Amino acid sequence: MQTTSGAQRNPGIDLLRGLSIILVVIHHLAMRIPLMHTGLSAVFPARLLKALTWDGPTGVKIFFVISGFLITDHTLRRWGSPGGINVFAFSARRACRILPCLLVLLAILTVLNLAGMPDFLFHHDNQTLPGALFAALFMHLNLYEARTNYLPANWDVLWSLSVEELFYVAFPILCFLSGRIPKVIGSGLLALVFVLLALSIPFAEWQIRNASEIWQDEAYGPGMSAIAMGVCAALLAHRLTPALYARLTPWLGWIGAIGVGFSLIDTPVLWATLGYGAFLFFTASCAALLLAFYNGWGKAIGSRFLAWPRQWGRLSYEIYLSHMFVVMPMVHLFRTTGENWTLGWVWFIPALGLSFCLGVLVDRFLSRPADRWLLEKSGLRRPQPSGRIAEI
Template identity: 25%
Template sequence: MGDRLSGTVIVRIAQRKDASKDVRVRGFRADIEGLRAIAVVAVLIYHLRSGWLPGGFAGVDIFFVISGFLITSHLIREWASRGRISLTRFYARRMIRLVPAATLTLVATAAATVLFVPRYLWQQIGFDIAGAAAYIVNWVFAARSVDYLAEDAVTSPVQHFWSLAVEEQYYLIWPLLIILAGMAATKLRLRTRVMVVCAAGMVITLSFGAALLAIAAGDATAYFSTLTRLWELAVGATVAAAAPVLSRVTGVVAGFGYAAGIALILIALVVVTGEADWPGPLTLLPVLGTAMAIAFGGAGTVVEKIVCVKPLVWVGGISYSLYLWHWPIIVIAGYVFERNSVAVALACATLSVLLAWLSVRFFENPIRFSTWARGRSRNGLSLGLVMGAASVVLGLILSWSSSDGSLRAPEGAVPQGAAVLGPVPTESASSELMVEPAWVLPAPNKATEDVPRLYADGCQQDQFSAEVLRCTYGDTEADRTIAIVGDSKANQWLPAIDLIGKDEGYRVDVITKSACSLSDAPARKSGGAYPSCDEWNDNVDRELAELRPDVVLTSMASARAHVNGTEAEARRVMAEGLAAKLAHIEELGSDVIVIADTPHPPFAVYQCVAEHSDDVLGCGFALAPALELSAVGTQRAAVEQLGGTVLEPGTSAAEPAGTRSAADSQAPTMIDMTDVICPPSTAQSCPAVIGNALIYRQGSHVTATYVETMTEHLRDVLAEAGLEVR
C-alpha cells in the first residue's frame, strides 16, 4: 500500500557479476495492479459493511506483501547495476510518491473535522493527524489499544494510516539490510539475492515469532506493531530476491501456483472473521496467497486474465489514493448522517473513488512527474519534509483548538462537588442539584486526563505483566498502612484516600493492575481469559503477606469470571473468588473494606456534557440499569457470604465510629458511595455534574476532581467501617 512504485514497473534483477546468468525482465505487471485492486476493494467493503466481506481487513496484508516485493526488486536492481544504493535518492522518491497525497488527505480530514465533528473530539483527532503525518500513528493506536483509560476513544478518521506508518518504518531499515546483504555477498563471493533471502528469512522468523507470542499473550498492540508486521513485507522481499529461480516455473505448474495463490486470498477475505488474533497463523492465507500470485504471475493463465481485466487494473492504479480517502469519508459521514444506511455506504464508496481519481489526476501525478521534483533528490526530500511538517503542525493546531470556551471555569475556580450534598446525601435538596451549571471542572474535553497521579507515576501495572508494582502516598512516614489493591476502580479513590492518609496518619500503598480485579476467580478480559491477571493475583498474596497492611481497600469493575456458563454462573464464580481472596487477606491480619463499584453510565458522560453544554441536566442517566451493569451485586454477594455488612454515607455502624481496629475485624465491610454520586433527591437518576464538578471522566470512572470533593464523605463512612481516625 505505501509503496506506490506503480504497476508499470520494469523489474530487472541482476547480480552485478552474473548479469548474463541471472536476469528476469518483466514489463507492465497488470496482475500486480489487479492484486492492488482486490486489496483496496476488500478493505473498502469491509469498512463500509464488515458483514459483506468479513475478512476484508486482510487487504492490508496483501498490500504489505506487494510493497515488500516492489521495494526489494528496485533495491536489488540498483545494487546490481551500480554496486551501491543511494539512500538519499531512495527516500526522495518515496517522499515524492507518498507524502503529497497523504498531506492532501490529512488537510481535508482536518477541515472536515472542523466542519462536522464535535469540538471536544478535535483534541484526539488532531493528535492522530499529527501522528499520521509523522508516520508514527501505528504506535499511537497500539498504546491506545491497551490503555484502560482510553475506552471512550472515538474511531479516528486517520486510523487507516497505521499501515502506512508500518511501511514507512520498514523503509527506514530495509535498504540498510539490502546494503549489508550486498556487502556480505561481495565479501563471501555469493550472489546478492542469496544474502537477501537470508536476511529476509531472519526477519520473517523473528517477526512472525514475535507475532505468535504476542497473540498468545493477548497483546492487543500486535495488530498495529511494526515488529509483528515486518514478516509480511519480508515475504514479498523473498519473492523479489528469488525471482530468477521462480521465473523458471512455467506452464501448468505456474498456472496452478497462481490460481492457488488467488484462492488463498479469496478464502482469507471471505472466510476469516475477526481481527482479534491478527496477525497470526491465519494471516498466512493472504500473505502466502499474494506471494504465490506475484511469484507465478505473468504466465497468462485464465485466472490471471480475470485479475488483469481493465476495471481492476484501473482501480489498482488509484489504489493508494482510494485507500487514503475512503476511511475519513466513512468516519466523517457518521457525524453527518443519523444512520449508516446502504445508500450512505454506497455514496461514501462513490465519493471515495471520485476523490481518489481527482487526486491522482490533478495533484499527485503533476507533482510526482514534475521536472523539479524529480530533478534532484534534495528537492524531493525538501518537499516531503515540508509537507509532512506542515501536516504535523496542522494536527497540533487542531488538537489545541478543541476547547470552545463552553462551561469554562473562571480563573482559580474550585468546584464544591460532593460538598454541596452535606453530611447525609439522602437529605440533599434537589433544588441545589437540578440547576444548569455555568462552568464545570474538569473541562469536558480534558476529562479523560483528570486521573489520579499514580498514572503519571507509572504505578498501575499494564495488562501484560504480572509483576506487582507498589507506590506509596499519604503519610509516607506513618506506621499504619492502608493498601489500595485491585483494578482502576480501586485506584480511582486515591485522591481522597491520599488526603485521608495524610490527615489521619496512614501510609497509603497502591497495588493495582489494569482491568484486573482482586479475586481468586479466573480473570476475564474482552470475553477471553486473562492469565497475567491470575498470576498477578497470586503475586499480590505474597506482597500483602510481606507488607501486612492494617487496612486493605479494594474495588472492582468486572462482575464476571472467565467461565463457560451463563451470566449468572460467571457472576457467582466471581463473587466466590472475591470472597475467597478477602478471607485470605483477613487471615493475614488485615481489615478488609470493599468500596462498591460506581454506577456504569450507558454513554460517555463527558462527551454528552461537551455536546450539550446548554443542557447538562439532560446528560443524566437512570440509576437502576447503571447499577445492573456494575459489579456492585458481585461485591455485595461476596461480602454477605463472609457475614460482612454494607454501609452508606450518613448511616451508623453497629459500634461507635473509630473504635474498631484491624485485629477486631471478623468480616469485611462494604461501603457504598452511590448516594454521593447519584443523590436520591435527583429522582433515582445520576447527574453529570454536582457542585460544578464533572463526575465521570470515561467509562464508569469518576474524575479525580470529584473523588477529591468526596473526601469528607469517604472519611466518615470509613470511620464507621472501623478505620481509626483522630
C-alpha cells in the same frame, strides 16, 4: 502501494491490490452499517457477510505483501542487486511518492480539527493535534493509537503507513550494508534476514495475543513479516530460471488463488485448523499468487470486464488516504434518513463509486503532478521520450 508506468503495470498485481482496497472500504463502512443487519442477510450466508465485514485488516496485509514484492522488484531492476542500491535515490523516490498526498491530508485534517468539525475532533484526554501530527509524520501513529485509543476515522487509516515507512527506512539500509561485504555472503545474509522475518509472522501474532485490540491490529511485527514475505517472493522471482519458473507458474497461481480466497472467505475454519500458522498460510498464498502474476499467469485478468477493479489497484494509495471522506458522510446520511436496515446495503454502492472518483481526482490533480514535479526537480527522472511517467 507502488506505481509503475502504463507500459510496465502488471494487471494481475493491480487486480489483487484493487481487491484489497475494495475490502478496506467495505470494511470501514460495514463497521458502521453491518451487512449482517441489512436485507442481504436473507439472501447471502452469514459467513460471507461477516467475511466482507471483517476482511479489511486482511486486505491491508495483502497491501503489505505487494509492497514488499514491488519495492524489491524495482530495486533489483534499477540497481541490478540489493547491494547496489542508492540509498538517497531510493529514499527520495519514496518521499516523492508518499509525502505530497500525506502532507495535504494532514493539512486538511488539521484545519477541520481546528474548525471544530465533529468527525475530526479528538475524544480522548491524552490525544492532541501536535501529538497526532508528529506520530503520523514519524512512523509511529499505530503506537500512538495503542497508547491513547483510536483517533478519528480519517486519522486512523494512517497507521499502516507507519509500518510501511519503517520498511522504507530499514530496507535500503539493509541492502546497502549487504553490498559492503562479499556479494555471495551479503546477498545470502540479506535473503536469510527476510526469510526469517517472513516466517516469523505466527510468532509475531502470538506475541501480541494479549495486547490491546488496537495493537493486535496495528503492531509493527505482523505487518513487517507480511512485507518480508513479499520481499522473499521478489528475490525468488529474480533467481528462478525461466524454464523452471514457467513450469511452476500455473501451480503457484492456483495454489495462491485458492489459498487467498479461502483465507478471505473462511478464516474461522483456517484458524481452527492451523492456529497462528493461518497467518503464514495467508501471506505465503499471497506471495505465490504474486509470483504467478509476475510471470504472466491469468490472461483473463487483463480483460475489460476486470478493468474497474484493476483501476482500484492503480489508485490504491490515493483511495486509501481519502476514502473516509466518503465513508463517514455516507454513515451520517444513513442515520439521518431513518436507518432503513433492509436497504442498508444500498449505501455501499455510492460509497464505493464516490471513493473511486475521489481517488481519481487526488491522483490526477495532486499525486501524479506532484510526483512528476518533485522527481524532475530532484534530478531523479530524465524526460521520457514516450511521454510516459517513469516508474517510481
